[in-house]
Amino acid sequence: MKNKLMSLLLLLASTYTFAQVELTWKDLADITYTEKYYPDYGSNFLYPDFSKSIEELQGKEVSIVGYFLDIDPSGNLFILSKNPMASCFFCGASGPETAMEIQFKNKPNFKTDDIVVITGKLKLNKDDVEHFNYILTESTGLKMK
Template structure:
């Protein structure tokens, strides 16, 4: 009996440790941001320094859950911005930092929704181009 109990406890502990979903936004938050003056743009911009954990994800397929930013001209297209937070709290609205949003380039057009969605795509981290967000999901698709 004791042997079965230990086996059951081991299985439960294993499931709770290894069975948890990857928390993409929590991992992507492991970045520091430094403001620097950009002479080309003529104002201060955020330059990220990514943790080793984030760097390891560059080029890997990941899943992120979040909300589509309702930019009128982008609705229904294959390009949109995904926020880890609802629109009222997103980075563009002053409630969070630039690590809470990602540019999404979808394989196919995705209809705009105000509901939370999950997307899967190949992560590209961006430390150099100030005209793009620091996280970019390429070849993305909706996950049901």
């Protein structure tokens, strides 16, 4: 009986250890910004200060539900948004914490405003203004019905 209990505990612990973290948009909103001047662009940009709880997820596999946005005609930039295209932060309805850059392993056949679950490794970006603050690398996706 003791061996069976120990085996069950090890199985549960290993499942918990390797499962991805389910993020919410509320989690990602735990961020503050300060303006920082970037001489290469001759302009100020919002410099993110991530919360400790988000920083602890750097490099970990996470999942999040949102709206898929395919805004790049060349097919090289994919975004997951808290809001559909008509009210995403590009339209002034919210801040940069409501969108993530998605780097797919193999891009699924999603259309703009499909509601999807994206799983990938979380990368926090503070300095590269040509990319989003939140990036999911090695991502896979699943369309919600």
